[in-house]
Amino acid sequence: MGRSPELKWVLRPAGGDLAEHAGKEIYAFGDTDPAGRVEVTLTDGTRVRVRRSELIPC
Numbered sequence: 001m002g003r004s005p006e007l008k009w010v011l012r013p014a015g016g017d018l019a020e021h022a023g024k025e026i027y028a029f030g031d032t033d034p035a036g037r038v039e040v041t042l043t044d045g046t047r048v049r050v051r052r053s054e055l056i057p058c
Contacts, residue, residue, distance in 0.1 A: 011042065012056045018048060026055065 009026040013019055021042060030039030030047075037049040 008058050009055050010058055011040070011048075011050060011054060013050060013054050018050065018054075021046065021048060 011018070011021050011024050011026060013022055024042045024044065024046075026040050027043045027045075028041040030041070032038045033049060037051055038055070039047060039049050040055070041047050
């Protein structure tokens with residue numbers, strides 16, 4: 001039996017300071033802050049806080 005495909009997540013920010021990171025793949029997920037934003041680490045090592053709606057599975 002073949003290997004099942006791995007689910008990947010990419011960042012699709014609503015704009016603002018995170019626009020330069022649009023389309024980058026997520027490497028790891030961290031804690032959620034009181035405002036409901038989750039800390040993510042991108043594959044290039046950048047850490048940002050985003051809303052869950054800005055994370056897109058692919």
